[in-house]
Amino acid sequence: MGIVFAEPGDRRAVExxxxxxxxxxxxxxxxxxxxxxxxxxxxxxxxxxxESLARTLETGEAWYWSRSRGELWHKGATSGQIQxxxxxxxxxxxxxxxxxxxxxxxxxxxxxxxxxCFYRAVTVEPGTGAARLVPAG
Numbered sequence: 001m002g003i004v005f006a007e008p009g010d011r012r013a014v015e016x017x018x019x020x021x022x023x024x025x026x027x028x029x030x031x032x033x034x035x036x037x038x039x040x041x042x043x044x045x046x047x048x049x050x051e052s053l054a055r056t057l058e059t060g061e062a063w064y065w066s067r068s069r070g071e072l073w074h075k076g077a078t079s080g081q082i083q084x085x086x087x088x089x090x091x092x093x094x095x096x097x098x099x100x101x102x103x104x105x106x107x108x109x110x111x112x113x114x115x116x117c118f119y120r121a122v123t124v125e126p127g128t129g130a131a132r133l134v135p136a137g
Contacts, residue, residue, distance in 0.1 A: 003054035008094065015092050022053060023095040029065060030097060034075075034109065037086040037100040043109040044117040046075075048097065060085050062099060080105030 008014050008021040024030050029047040036043055048056070052063040052072055062083035066073040076082035083101040090097055103109055110117040120133040 003057050005050065014094055020090065021094055022090065023093065024050065025095070030095060032064065032097040032099055034062060034083060034099045034101050037102050042116060042118045043101070043103070056085060062101060076104060081108055
């Protein structure tokens, strides 16, 4: 017996009720932000479909939908950076998820080898208005 997601009710039920009714977009996906369970630091942004969300809930490990590869993706299956899910939170209208995770392996999440995919900050150069990237502090 797999995980079953109820259909969203009216606005009050979605925002104030206790039923988990994830609102997947027209593409069948919901946005998921993974953060470090201890520090709250953002680690990576990904997407989930019904199957990956159900597998995550069933296994306690993060599964995502790879838009670029068009397939399910068990985070860390090849790198060893398995994300053990501590808690899943949902936003007010249930169309975005926040996963608090502990990362296995070397503790990184980014395919570049960094701890976080959010390693750069956007700045605007005075005088030119040019936006550029600098190391995040």
